[in-house]
Amino acid sequence: MVQQFKTIEDLFEYTRKELEGKTGKISIDFAQHQRSSSSLDIIGNCLQEWLPDWFSHLSVQVAPGAHTQKFPDFTATFNGVPYDVEVKAWNYAANPGFDLSNFDSFLSDTFQSPSKLGARYFILAYTAFAPNSFQQGFKVERVYFKRIWELVSRSGKHPITVQVKKDRVYAIRPGNFHTKPEAMCKSYEEFIQGVYETFKKFPNKNLPFTPEEWLQQVSTYSIR
Amino acid sequence: MVQQFKTIEDLFEYTRKELEGKTGKISIDFAQHQRSSSSLDIIGNCLQEWLPDWFSHLSVQVAPGAHTQKFPDFTATFNGVPYDVEVKAWNYAANPGFDLSNFDSFLSDTFQSPSKLGARYFILAYTAFAPNSFQQGFKVERVYFKRIWELVSRSGKHPITVQVKKDRVYAIRPGNFHTKPEAMCKSYEEFIQGVYETFKKFPNKNLPFTPEEWLQQVSTYSIR
Numbered sequence: 249m250v251q252q253f254k255t256i257e258d259l260f261e262y263t264r265k266e267l268e269g270k271t272g273k274i275s276i277d278f279a280q281h282q283r284s285s286s287s288l289d290i291i292g293n294c295l296q297e298w299l300p301d302w303f304s305h306l307s308v309q310v311a312p313g314a315h316t317q318k319f320p321d322f323t324a325t326f327n328g329v330p331y332d333v334e335v336k337a338w339n340y341a342a343n344p345g346f347d348l349s350n351f352d353s354f355l356s357d358t359f360q361s362p363s364k365l366g367a368r369y370f371i372l373a374y375t376a377f378a379p380n381s382f383q384q385g386f387k388v389e390r391v392y393f394k395r396i397w398e399l400v401s402r403s404g405k406h407p408i409t410v411q412v413k414k415d416r417v418y419a420i421r422p423g424n425f426h427t428k429p430e431a432m433c434k435s436y437e438e439f440i441q442g443v444y445e446t447f448k449k450f451p452n453k454n455l456p457f458t459p460e461e462w463l464q465q466v467s468t469y470s471i472r
Numbered sequence: 473m474v475q476q477f478k479t480i481e482d483l484f485e486y487t488r489k490e491l492e493g494k495t496g497k498i499s500i501d502f503a504q505h506q507r508s509s510s511s512l513d514i515i516g517n518c519l520q521e522w523l524p525d526w527f528s529h530l531s532v533q534v535a536p537g538a539h540t541q542k543f544p545d546f547t548a549t550f551n552g553v554p555y556d557v558e559v560k561a562w563n564y565a566a567n568p569g570f571d572l573s574n575f576d577s578f579l580s581d582t583f584q585s586p587s588k589l590g591a592r593y594f595i596l597a598y599t600a601f602a603p604n605s606f607q608q609g610f611k612v613e614r615v616y617f618k619r620i621w622e623l624v625s626r627s628g629k630h631p632i633t634v635q636v637k638k639d640r641v642y643a644i645r646p647g648n649f650h651t652k653p654e655a656m657c658k659s660y661e662e663f664i665q666g667v668y669e670t671f672k673k674f675p676n677k678n679l680p681f682t683p684e685e686w687l688q689q690v691s692t693y694s695i696r
Contacts, residue, residue, distance in 0.1 A: 270503050272500060272502030273500070279490055289517055
């Protein structure tokens with residue numbers, strides 16, 4: 249089956265149509281004993297590996313990121329234009345629990361390469377079958393295609409949704425974009441303003457630039 | 473195949489004999505597309521799930537822990553006596569990288585129930601096949617059966633091998649027990665002395681007991 253997708257949006261529409269409502273299974277085969285996994289960590293990690301592999305199988309031009317722990321997970325090229333793509337997965341029975349980025353790395357990386365703010369997010373919301381039920385496995389309930397500002401809320405305790413521990417910002421976290429999309433940032437500009445305010449509220453002297461310098465740097469980037 | 477094991481040591485001997493050198497495979501089957509995983513996180517997590525399941529299959533009397541994130545992973549009963557068992561797995565190409573325990577939880581838990589210090593550790597050292605090689609999967613290279621003091625070294629920078637960040641002890645980590653077993657604690661007593669010294673070196677006012685009180689409490693426990 250060779251699929252041709254003209255745009256990344258076409259790929260998303262196909263992905264949503266094909267994957268929503270489908271069930272899957274993870275198995276470990278070892279020493280003549282097979283076991284299926286319903287563990288949430290394993291399902292999430294496996295799905296994040298599976299998706300780019302499936303895209304390749306659909307003849308999408310996919311190049312893996314240089315390092316699995318680093319942004320982006322991969323780039324996908326449409327019409328000669330490469331797009332940074334991040335894949336996230338979370339247990340749909342709970343609120344989105346994944347990290348969008350470590351905050352300090354996010355500031356450094358986007359200061360150096362503001363184009364990283366243009367990444368596309370494919371997000372899979374799955375449920376696990378009860379570990380002791382007859383059929384083990386998972387179901388992909390929903391598939392989302394988002395930009396970072398559509399995942400982050402401005403209406404919480406901090407200027408954007410972040411995880412704070414002992415007065416330090418650890419990570420940018422998603423808001424409840426699946427239930428309250430209207431509460432997320434409306435635009436790139438609103439998002440970078442929120443990041444700027446968060447950086448100002450929690451100064452970090454280890455970074456070689458000020459909140460103002462960061463904002464100026466990323467404002468030069470024209471999002472497409 | 474019904475196996476009868478009189479002691480946990482018998483089970484370990486059988487496990488080592490059966491698993492060392494064996495290869496296995498992890499696959500995710502979803503949307504008519506199968507993918508094998510060679511990702512280290514996934515292999516480690518899957519093996520930690522697989523082992524107690526295999527023990528059950530061998531007719532070992534296994535009861536899962538109350539909570540997957542909590543100690544112990546499971547209990548295994550031999551001759552009417554339940555043993556706390558922890559399963560760890562690590563990539564044999566690197567030094568052991570797993571956490572033995574969060575340090576604060578370890579102090580609280582063992583203060584409350586010193587018997588937790590008697591747990592048995594089944595440790596699987598695996599290697600992953602190169603992600604792009606023809607055959608994907610993993611191989612279990614070695615199987616170890618240890619007590620906590622046989623995993624922790626007294627000869628490092630701190631009184632025992634711990635992970636320290638910003639002047640706080642985060643976790644008890646293994647030393648290189650696989651290459652330098654002679655550098656590990658020789659006894660339960662040496663280990664609790666090392667924990668005590670570490671607690672004294674990094675005081676923690678959130679805990680409702682002093683290093684001296686902790687040492688006295690766990691000294692009452694006669695290890696078997």
